[in-house]
Amino acid sequence: MRWVLYPVAALTALATLGLATLAAISILAWPNLPSLDVLTDYRPRIPLRVYTADGHLISEFGEERRSVVKIDNVPLVLKQAILAAEDERFYEHPGIDMIGIARAALANLTSGGRGQGASTITMQVARNFFLSREKTYNRKLYEILLALKIERNLGKDQILELYINQIFLGQRAYGFSAASRAYFGKPLTEITLAEAAMLAGLPKAPSAYNPIVNPARATLRQQYVLRRMVEAGFIDDGAYRQAVAEPMRTRTASAARNGNEPTLHGDYVAEMARQIAVEQFGEEAYQLGIRIVTTITRADQEAAYAALRKGVMDYDRRHGYRGPESFIELPPGGVDEEILEEALSEVSDHDDLLAAIVLSVSPTEVKVFRRGQTLTVSGEGLRLAKPMLADKAPQTRRVRRGAIVRIRDTGEKGWEIVQLPEVQAAFVSIDSHTGAVRALVGGFDFNRNKFNHVTQAQRQPGSSFKPFIYSAGLERAYSP
Numbered sequence: 001m002r003w004v005l006y007p008v009a010a011l012t013a014l015a016t017l018g019l020a021t022l023a024a025i026s027i028l029a030w031p032n033l034p035s036l037d038v039l040t041d042y043r044p045r046i047p048l049r050v051y052t053a054d055g056h057l058i059s060e061f062g063e064e065r066r067s068v069v070k071i072d073n074v075p076l077v078l079k080q081a082i083l084a085a086e087d088e089r090f091y092e093h094p095g096i097d098m099i100g101i102a103r104a105a106l107a108n109l110t111s112g113g114r115g116q117g118a119s120t121i122t123m124q125v126a127r128n129f130f131l132s133r134e135k136t137y138n139r140k141l142y143e144i145l146l147a148l149k150i151e152r153n154l155g156k157d158q159i160l161e162l163y164i165n166q167i168f169l170g171q172r173a174y175g176f177s178a179a180s181r182a183y184f185g186k187p188l189t190e191i192t193l194a195e196a197a198m199l200a201g202l203p204k205a206p207s208a209y210n211p212i213v214n215p216a217r218a219t220l221r222q223q224y225v226l227r228r229m230v231e232a233g234f235i236d237d238g239a240y241r242q243a244v245a246e247p248m249r250t251r252t253a254s255a256a257r258n259g260n261e262p263t264l265h266g267d268y269v270a271e272m273a274r275q276i277a278v279e280q281f282g283e284e285a286y287q288l289g290i291r292i293v294t295t296i297t298r299a300d301q302e303a304a305y306a307a308l309r310k311g312v313m314d315y316d317r318r319h320g321y322r323g324p325e326s327f328i329e330l331p332p333g334g335v336d337e338e339i340l341e342e343a344l345s346e347v348s349d350h351d352d353l354l355a356a357i358v359l360s361v362s363p364t365e366v367k368v369f370r371r372g373q374t375l376t377v378s379g380e381g382l383r384l385a386k387p388m389l390a391d392k393a394p395q396t397r398r399v400r401r402g403a404i405v406r407i408r409d410t411g412e413k414g415w416e417i418v419q420l421p422e423v424q425a426a427f428v429s430i431d432s433h434t435g436a437v438r439a440l441v442g443g444f445d446f447n448r449n450k451f452n453h454v455t456q457a458q459r460q461p462g463s464s465f466k467p468f469i470y471s472a473g474l475e476r477a478y479s480p
Contacts, residue, residue: 069176194243265351297439347404379414
């Protein structure tokens with residue numbers, strides 16, 4: 001019997017010694033924990049934002065896209081999704097979830113070390129505000145101690161609010177409010193259950209589960225969160241099925257990068273405002289939460305942008321099709337979508353002029369690949385590129401399999417092949433009574449050419465100045 005008791009006694013002694021050592025280290029480390037002032041007086045970096053005169057966001061500048069939201073304004077469905085995905089027992093544990101740790105340990109043992117984590121929301125707050133992301137026992141101990149200290153000084157809703165506003169969620173978005181606009185182009189109060197689950201799945205790996213870049217993986221993660229919500233009793237099976245069936249309408253990659261709500265084509269105006277802010281406040285302009293309200297109005301700006309784009313496109317179309325932008329080699333037969341997506345990732349879209357890869361060509365239709373879809377261009381949609389469909393067309397300009405072309409959705413008429421114009425143009429509209437600029441477009445596409453042809457070209461006004469002279473003469477009753 002003794003041979004059984006000795007190992008048990010030895011293990012008990014070792015466990016007691018380990019706990020005593022851990023307790024001693026904790027007692028010594030506790031006084032050296034950082035102050036919680038950064039949490040109790042939360043002042044995050046807020047980007048510089050530029051608005052129209054009628055209150056629409058034109059653009060924002062700053063490394064961190066953020067919009068702080070109070071916990072009372074966070075939809076219940078999002079709170080539940082976050083708890084289901086990250087910390088179901090958040091309101092029950094003191095910062096460390098021993099039940100969660102035991103469950104994670106069991107899962108890790110049964111899955112060969114690839115099971116679950118056991119970090120609570122409070123521990124994640126401690127990590128995001130005070131610690132690095134290195135995986136060491138020393139850092140984990142400090143994370144646990146900080147979590148206990150945070151729980152002793154802040155209420156549960158305060159901790160959850162900090163988490164909701166501070167966590168990085170991809171697309172330069174920090175916090176769920178900014179992420180809602182970045183991914184779905186809507187305020188947090190308008191998101192659906194499906195969208196809440198999609199957002200709640202991001203903290204684990206924002207890049208891997210980005211619904212714009214990796215929609216398939218993001219959907220799998222979303223469905224996991226929804227299942228956890230069912231298991232936690234937050235939603236029923238009917239709500240789960242409805243959320244899974246809901247089509248996910250994310251923003252385009254270019255709109256998400258721009259951060260507008262929704263996209264307002266005022267990049268040249270925003271850049272002018274940004275330069276003024278930086279001249280006055282230096283680099284701090286990007287984190288002070290400055291709001292610049294311009295004299296631009298949304299309706300005038302959008303009308304100016306549309307008129308300029310149409311004029312340039314019409315002019316360019318009259319001068320014929322120059323051919324595809326480039327070519328890639330495609331093997332005969334079917335092609336793996338990942339190869340096509342990788343090739344397209346190297347080519348930027350320009351507003352509604354979208355990059356696509358030609359899969360097949362016939363005299364009457366062209367099939368192209370775009371974002372996981374095979375699209376058909378036919379009829380009037382081939383009018384511009386028609387001369388380059390023939391076998392006799394120059395090899396470097398012929399539309400053939402593997403060509404990278406531009407397409408545009410014309411609505412009822414379907415898709416058409418277009419091209420990026422080589423010419424530039426500018427548009428400015430000024431209130432003659434006040435001098436206020438109501439609309440300004442400095443070029444065809446800001447992301448392609450940031451040179452502002454309104455303020456930087458310094459061209460002679462030419463005949464455009466005559467109406468001002470004639471108007472002044474007519475006002476004084478001069479005859480022509």
